[in-house]
Amino acid sequence: MTEHLAATVPSAADAPHAGRSAVVTGASSGIGRATALRLARTGWSVLAVARRADRLASLEAEAAELAGTITGVAADLTRDDDVARVLAAAQAAGGVDTLVNIAGGAHGADPVAEARDEDWEWMFQVNVMSTLKLTRALLPMLRAHGEGTVLILSSTAGLVSYEGGGGYNAAKFAEHGLTGALRLEEAEHNVRVVEVLPGMVRTDEFALVRFDGDEATAAKVYAGVEKPLTADDVADVCAYAVEVPHHVNLDQIVLRPVAQAAQHKVIRRGA
Numbered sequence: 510m511t512e513h514l515a516a517t518v519p520s521a522a523d524a525p526h527a528g529r530s531a532v533v534t535g536a537s538s539g540i541g542r543a544t545a546l547r548l549a550r551t552g553w554s555v556l557a558v559a560r561r562a563d564r565l566a567s568l569e570a571e572a573a574e575l576a577g578t579i580t581g582v583a584a585d586l587t588r589d590d591d592v593a594r595v596l597a598a599a600q601a602a603g604g605v606d607t608l609v610n611i612a613g614g615a616h617g618a619d620p621v622a623e624a625r626d627e628d629w630e631w632m633f634q635v636n637v638m639s640t641l642k643l644t645r646a647l648l649p650m651l652r653a654h655g656e657g658t659v660l661i662l663s664s665t666a667g668l669v670s671y672e673g674g675g676g677y678n679a680a681k682f683a684e685h686g687l688t689g690a691l692r693l694e695e696a697e698h699n700v701r702v703v704e705v706l707p708g709m710v711r712t713d714e715f716a717l718v719r720f721d722g723d724e725a726t727a728a729k730v731y732a733g734v735e736k737p738l739t740a741d742d743v744a745d746v747c748a749y750a751v752e753v754p755h756h757v758n759l760d761q762i763v764l765r766p767v768a769q770a771a772q773h774k775v776i777r778r779g780a
């Protein structure tokens with residue numbers, strides 16, 4: 510358990526956002542998991558969505574000490590029937606006012622000249638199509654609430670391309686584009702649309718998934734970087750963005766570790 514998530518006996522002061530409710534995706538690990546817990550700490554009711562049901566069970570158990578609640582919904586958001594089940598769970602819970610799209614990821618770091626179709630297709634499915642499908646499904650509920658929020662976690666990879674980033678860049682640029690259009694379209698429905706764009710975040714799985722379980726290659730991503738961002742750092746920012754008064758729309762929040770002044774400038778010591 511980290512300093513951000515230290516368990517306390519819930520009290521009214523711990524629950525300033527009791528009554529708020531969110532669907533959080535990517536909740537089995539990393540930023541999604543940390544965000545679900547962070548919101549539950551301040552009293553939110555969270556529907557935590559991920560493919561791995563066993564991970565969701567442990568997340569629910571961890572939330573037992575917190576002011577809010579976490580209920581797991583096992584779903585693969587690339588599948589329409591699973592998306593419909595998430596919507597049904599949100600309806601059964603009495604509706605949600607916020608959707609936090611965290612699910613996503615990278616596969617491979619090949620140059621475009623050697624790109625593998627299956628990597629690119631996977632990245633478009635998990636970063637773009639999943640975000641589209643769930644957001645589209647929940648928008649009527651978010652509009653009906655009157656003060657809805659959609660948060661989309663994209664990446665600095667959606668702003669600046671880098672060598673070997675082609676497929677991930679293309680998917681995150683697409684997610685960034687979707688987010689901009691959505692903000693313009695939903696303003697008249699009083700649904701705010703927030704984009705959070707992190708740079709280097711050290712999580713248990715991001716680099717491992719990218720490099721197909723190759724631990725040595727994954728470790729090189731962070732080699733010599735004193736303090737990459739953590740999942741809890743990003744979760745705190747996401748929570749802030751959805752907890753500020755609803756008329757405040759933080760359009761785009763770019764966050765990086767100090768050591769990553771730009772995509773191409775990373776301070777590595779002793780590496």
Ligand code: 8X3
Binds near residue numbers: 664665708
């Ligand atoms: C992750 C940021 O720099 O690995 O979304 O592309 S980066």
